[in-house]
Amino acid sequence: MSRPPRPTRIDPRGARFTASVTAVLLLVTVALGLLGGVAPTLADRALQPAFLLLVVLAAIFVWSAAAGIARNPWSALFRRLIRPRLAPPAELEDAAPPTFAQGVGALVTLVGVVLHLSGVPYGLVAAASAAFVAAFLNGAFGYCLGCQLYLLLVRAGLVRRSPSTIRA
Amino acid sequence: MDPLLALAVVGALVVVSTALGLAWRSSQGRVRRTVTTDAVALDGVELAAGATLLQFSSEYCSPCRATARVLHELAARTPGVAHVELDVAERPELAARFGILQTPTTLVLDSAGRPRARIGGAVRADQLRAELGRIVASASAVSA
Numbered sequence: 459m460s461r462p463p464r465p466t467r468i469d470p471r472g473a474r475f476t477a478s479v480t481a482v483l484l485l486v487t488v489a490l491g492l493l494g495g496v497a498p499t500l501a502d503r504a505l506q507p508a509f510l511l512l513v514v515l516a517a518i519f520v521w522s523a524a525a526g527i528a529r530n531p532w533s534a535l536f537r538r539l540i541r542p543r544l545a546p547p548a549e550l551e552d553a554a555p556p557t558f559a560q561g562v563g564a565l566v567t568l569v570g571v572v573l574h575l576s577g578v579p580y581g582l583v584a585a586a587s588a589a590f591v592a593a594f595l596n597g598a599f600g601y602c603l604g605c606q607l608y609l610l611l612v613r614a615g616l617v618r619r620s621p622s623t624i625r626a
Numbered sequence: 627m628d629p630l631l632a633l634a635v636v637g638a639l640v641v642v643s644t645a646l647g648l649a650w651r652s653s654q655g656r657v658r659r660t661v662t663t664d665a666v667a668l669d670g671v672e673l674a675a676g677a678t679l680l681q682f683s684s685e686y687c688s689p690c691r692a693t694a695r696v697l698h699e700l701a702a703r704t705p706g707v708a709h710v711e712l713d714v715a716e717r718p719e720l721a722a723r724f725g726i727l728q729t730p731t732t733l734v735l736d737s738a739g740r741p742r743a744r745i746g747g748a749v750r751a752d753q754l755r756a757e758l759g760r761i762v763a764s765a766s767a768v769s770a
Contacts, residue, residue, distance in 0.1 A: 470688070485636060492632035551688045558686035591643050599647035604686025605747075606728045612684070612715050613722055619715040 467550035468528055469541060476522075476532040476556070478597030480515065480563070484590035487511045491574075491583040500575065508582055509574050515589075516571055519564035527556040559596065559603040563589050654747030657757045665739040668720070673739050676706025676762040679754075682721060684714050684729040689748040693730040696751050700758075707758060736761050 490508035497503045522530035566589045573581025595601035611617045627635075671680065679697045683690035694711055701709035714721040714729060724733065727746075734743040734757060742761050745754065 485640070488639065489632055489636045492627045492635055493629060495627065552691065555686040555688045587639055590639065591646070594640070594643045595647045595650065598644070599651050601647065601650055602686075602688055605684065605689060605730075608684050608686045609714055609721065609726065609729055612718050613726075615718070617715050618718065619713065 466553050468533075468553045468556070469536075469547045470549075470551040471544065471547060472533050472536040472541065473527060473551070473556040474597055474600065475536045475540065476527065476530050477559075477593045479532040479535075480518075481590055481593035481597050483511065483515055484586050484593055487515065487586040488583055488590060491580075491586060496574065496577055496579050496582075498577075500577075503575060503577060506574075508586075509571070512567055512570055512574070512582060512586055516564060516567035519560050519567055523557060523561035523564045527553050527560055530560065555602055555604040556596075558608060559592070562603055562607060563593065566592075655745060655750040655753065656747075657753050658744045658746075659757075660733075660741045660744050662741055664741075666733075666735055666741060667739055671710050671712075672708070673735060673737060674701075674706055674708035675737055676704070677708075677737070677742075677758055678735040678739075679707065679709045680733040680735055681709065681711045682714050682724070682726050682729055682731045682733075683711050687729045690730040693732065693749045696749050696754075697732065700751060700754065704755075704758065706762060734758065734761060736764075 487508050490506075490511060494506045494508050497506055503509060518531060522533075527533055566585050570582045570585025570589075573585060592601075592603050596603065608617070666680075668680075671678070679701060681690075681693060681697055683694065694709075697709040697711075701707045712720060714726060720726075724731070724741075730748065732745040732749055732754075733741045734745070734754075736742050743757050
């Protein structure tokens, strides 16, 4: 069975919807994390509601970063249930920028998972809050994480591409 | 944690994020005039007679594509104005030299290559057009 090719052009409203749902779930994680605190033993920490929710969100981030934003479950929900009820999009956008942002989300939430398992107080809350701010700004304001973060990687010398022709 | 306190913290997080978002949005596309006598000579970039729109873009950046389209159209319709797009990953030294912190960032260079204005974020065509008029007019006043 051959996999369908990864779509490289997506409806930008789908990406905004995905970011908004993610932001709400991250905010719930923050609230649960504040209420539950950090349990004394590792086994208890691994069963705390905030931790379980963050693990699910981290898994979704990893999956969408690897398979593309279009395969994110909320994006699929948007395509099935919401997009048929909307007018066609004014234009399609490249899937690479939101997929990059999913990768950043994966990194941040996985840090939260590790911090919580290690018993660091407020580690989960801090990571989920950081991920929330990015997802919220993306969903509500159209903020583009790849526009700034990727540039920082470039300027730190971590990303480099050989010059091609200048596009004029 | 006390549920009321937790609720207050979550509410504060939303309020702070909203303030951040509003500040970010109002900064996007704003034309800032730059005061410099330092001409920019970039290899591979040919300056136009009126103004050159030097756009810094990156790979994971949706507004870069929209801005490229706006600038391309503006340059095509305005005599003496050219649009040049650079990828920061290919020219990191230029990103460092001009202190580029976000993409797209557009520098408006006059005919001598001096940066006269700088626009961070997606460009708004009407604002840029007004600024271009000023720059091209001052250039022709000097040469007249």
